[in-house]
Amino acid sequence: MTIFAVFDIGLVVLILGIAVSTIAARDAFAAVIGFVVYGLLLSIAWVRLAAVDVALTEAAIGGGMTGMLMLGAVARLRFAGGNDISISLPVRFATAVLCALVAAGLAIAVLSPPDAIPTLAPMVMENLAQSGLGNPVAGVLFVYRALDTLLEKVVLILALLGVWSLAPDSVWGGIPGLRVYARRSSTLTFLAQLLPPVGIVVAIYMCWVGAKEPGGAFQGGTVLAAMWLLVMIAGLKRVPSIGQPWLRPLLVVGPVIFLAIGLAGMVLANAFLAYPPGYAKPLIVAVEVALTLSIGVALGLLAAGPLEQAQQQ
Amino acid sequence: MNLALDIFTVSAVSAGALFFLAGTVGLLRFPDSLTRLHALTKVDNLGLGLVVLGLLPQTNGLFGALKLVSIWLLVQLSGAIVTQLIAGTVRRRGSNG
Numbered sequence: 269m270t271i272f273a274v275f276d277i278g279l280v281v282l283i284l285g286i287a288v289s290t291i292a293a294r295d296a297f298a299a300v301i302g303f304v305v306y307g308l309l310l311s312i313a314w315v316r317l318a319a320v321d322v323a324l325t326e327a328a329i330g331g332g333m334t335g336m337l338m339l340g341a342v343a344r345l346r347f348a349g350g351n352d353i354s355i356s357l358p359v360r361f362a363t364a365v366l367c368a369l370v371a372a373g374l375a376i377a378v379l380s381p382p383d384a385i386p387t388l389a390p391m392v393m394e395n396l397a398q399s400g401l402g403n404p405v406a407g408v409l410f411v412y413r414a415l416d417t418l419l420e421k422v423v424l425i426l427a428l429l430g431v432w433s434l435a436p437d438s439v440w441g442g443i444p445g446l447r448v449y450a451r452r453s454s455t456l457t458f459l460a461q462l463l464p465p466v467g468i469v470v471a472i473y474m475c476w477v478g479a480k481e482p483g484g485a486f487q488g489g490t491v492l493a494a495m496w497l498l499v500m501i502a503g504l505k506r507v508p509s510i511g512q513p514w515l516r517p518l519l520v521v522g523p524v525i526f527l528a529i530g531l532a533g534m535v536l537a538n539a540f541l542a543y544p545p546g547y548a549k550p551l552i553v554a555v556e557v558a559l560t561l562s563i564g565v566a567l568g569l570l571a572a573g574p575l576e577q578a579q580q581q
Numbered sequence: 582m583n584l585a586l587d588i589f590t591v592s593a594v595s596a597g598a599l600f601f602l603a604g605t606v607g608l609l610r611f612p613d614s615l616t617r618l619h620a621l622t623k624v625d626n627l628g629l630g631l632v633v634l635g636l637l638p639q640t641n642g643l644f645g646a647l648k649l650v651s652i653w654l655l656v657q658l659s660g661a662i663v664t665q666l667i668a669g670t671v672r673r674r675g676s677n678g
């Protein structure tokens with residue numbers, strides 16, 4: 269047994285252990301912390317499977333962003349006294365059975381693969397050079413499955429609309445109720461002044477490098493959102509009201525440009541979401557840049573939560 | 582030359598791992614929040630620092646090395662500030678373990 273096998277087995281045991289402790293945790297806060305650790309361990313597992321793109325996304329979205337959303341939910345529940353709601357035994361039992369069924373179905377699908385696994389990977393690698401991209405994952409996302417990628421970004425905006433629609437009528441168009449750090453703290457202010465320039469450079473780098481190495485719009489956008497949230501939580505910038513004229517265009521600029529290039533493909537390249545020969549890479553990079561901005565704004569506003577204050581005149 | 586660099590890497594990363602182990606033991610065994618934070622910051626600074634130092638000879642070129650060093654600096658920055666914030670909260674609420 270090599271040292272890698274020992275490491276992998278240890279990693280799997282850790283992941284299962286954290287998963288069990290997350291489910292068994294009595295306290296919502298402890299469960300969320302367990303979930304974040306679970307996400308980070310999963311991203312190490314993806315690295316071991318040589319899927320660095322997935323690992324980056326898992327760490328950024330699965331661990332970081334979702335963890336932050338759930339921490340916000342826990343804080344709101346505590347604030348609203350919702351922790352006392354007890355769930356009846358039959359509901360718990362039904363939840364457990366349904367979850368076990370899903371897990372069993374996934375296990376069967378993963379553990380009994382067909383003899384010859386159908387794969388398009390060799391074809392992707394053969395034709396990747398035509399797109400001018402070096403990262404096969406970016407190739408699949410933006411050339412072969414561009415429609416899926418487009419719809420994925422639209423779903424993000426739909427999710428944000430869902431959060432916004434929780435607002436009562438009186439505050440519509442108002443300011444999201446992000447929990448900012450109440451006490452002005454010089455250390456947090458220092459971090460919020462020092463880190464964003466570094467973070468923005470990292471986000472641009474991740475977006476740019478996504479064309480030929482692991483990285484891309486989603487990872488870069490998450491870093492942008494984190495920097496924005498840091499500045500707002502430290503109290504250096506106010507949370508904007510959602511009626512701001514700059515905010516909504518930024519939110520849709522990524523999907524709109526993606527869609528426009530896709531429609532132009534119908535004229536110039538004879539298919540929806542096809543790129544004219546020779547222009548694939550610049551167009552994809554343009555779409556990625558716009559998407560990074562949109563994803564950053566959308567994730568930041570998702571974390572900021574539902575609207576709570578009316579817009580000030 | 583390569584062998585010497587490899588030996589350097591192995592020993593520095595092992596020393597770093599030792600700090601991680603010591604920090605984890607401290608995190609589990611120390612009596613209150615402030616001393617636990619103390620154990621945690623040693624891991625960030627020295628443990629990760631030694632791991633990064635050990636990996637420097639294995640990087641491909643200057644940019645890889647710069648990336649590693651900047652990761653260490655960023656972790657130091659965030660570690661120091663998060664520790665400050667947690668310690669401030671502990672002090673305000675009173676240390677209750």
